Amino acid sequence: MSTPEETAATEEVLAMVRSGTPSLIAIGLARWKYHGIRPGGFLTAVLENDLWRATGFADEDNVQNLRQIVNVAWDYLPFKALGSAERVRNWKGLDPQ
Numbered sequence: 001m002s003t004p005e006e007t008a009a010t011e012e013v014l015a016m017v018r019s020g021t022p023s024l025i026a027i028g029l030a031r032w033k034y035h036g037i038r039p040g041g042f043l044t045a046v047l048e049n050d051l052w053r054a055t056g057f058a059d060e061d062n063v064q065n066l067r068q069i070v071n072v073a074w075d076y077l078p079f080k081a082l083g084s085a086e087r088v089r090n091w092k093g094l095d096p097q
Helices: 004-018 023-035 041-047 051-057 060-064 066-076 085-090
Strands: none
Touching (some): 004 066, 023 041, 023 066, 041 051, 041 066
């Protein structure tokens, strides 16, 4: 049986994928939001609002989807979970384990 948080995370991932977000990015955002599990270099750079560094880590798909990824991150995540390296460093997740 799923917890309410797991159900919410699953629904949010599906909504992000339906809106055009790559599935691995959507999963990474959900893990970051709920558990504070730090994503890879590309998504961490996006979260820190360092788009120059993000483009250096991005593969071709993420370069093409960068605008969508940035928009969904800002729409989906709490303000305290992104926007600067300090906020990213301090984020522990909504439900840290």
